[in-house]
Amino acid sequence: MMRIDAHQHFWVYDQREYAWIDDSMASLRRDFLPNDLKPELERNGFQGSVVVQARQTLEETRWLLELATDASFILGVVGWVDLRSPDVRSQLEAFAGNPKLVGIRHIAQSEPNDRFLLQPEFLRGISLLGEFDLAYDILIYPKHLPVAAEFVRRFPRQRFVLDHLAKPLIKSGNLRPWERGMRELGTFPNVFCKLSGLVTEDDWQNWKPEHIAPYMDVAFESFGPSRLMIGSDWPVCTLAASYTRAINLVESYLSQHATEVQEAILGGNAQQFWKLGTRQKQVSRESQQTFGNGKNKREGDAAGASQRGCARSEK
Helix, strand or coil: CCCEEEEHHHHHHHHHHHHCCCCCHHHHHCCCCCHHHHHHHCCCCEEEEEECCCCCCCCHHHHHHHHHHCCCCCEEEECCCCCCCCCCHHHHHHHHCCCCCCEEECCHHHHHCCCCCHHHHHHHHHHHHHHHHHHEEEEHHHHHHHHHHHHHCCCCCCEEEEEEHHHHHHCCCCCCCCHHHHHHCCCCCCEEEEEEHHHHCCCCCCCCHHHHHHHHHHHHHHHHHHHHEEEECCCHHHHCCCCHHHHHHHHHHCCCCCCCHHHHHHHHHHHHHHCCHHHHHHHHHHHHHHCCCCCHHHHHHCCCCCCCCCCCCCC
């Protein structure tokens, strides 16, 4: 079974574009590119990864897809389009022929409206993703979990994956009401969950596996082993741990489970969720039939599309 890191980022650092990287995160103020990640993957026995957007621009989505073309270990891209835009369909069509685009994410956690996920324009955009066979990454805080449950309830056929367990307050040791929200979200069979980004939710200098294990317990009980994936959240994880330590945290936890469970979470579930490998053949065939004639027009539309999503970025 292929081992897949289901959550990592790339960027060329620019202070204006990555204003969220404050002084406490100064070590992230540099470029992080495929050649930096590849040795980490190889050292830890991973054959591939899925890269996730960090800027809300069409430009970044195009750039990530270019990186994925050049670096074969990038198996998929979770990009961004403006799901609230009236021309979201044309934005999606512009990328439809690229099989490496496997999902879309919006940085909902940073929106001032806690019920952002339920805004009519956003819901309209989400309703189009199934047509393009794209998943949606849910990036939220614990306070948003009840809204997220209401959100996914509206789309029983749409594939969703929750990033970073909704960022529980591990440092405080407070499981509730996060636990209640996780258990509710886990009742929806079309929602998966990433075991990622956890070391940075604890004390960066003093985190311990026993601090984090209870949160992974809840994830297992809520989603079951067939809907969990491992993710490093590299390079953000390096604020609190090396790539290897961040991965070992989850691998050590998984050692108590059967081999087939470990293989699923370490890669099998990601491969199934995003249809990695098989998707490449399917999208290529469908795009030739459906979108071939309008390619140039759509590319022009995408270049002029609104990028109002802003430069706010988060892991």
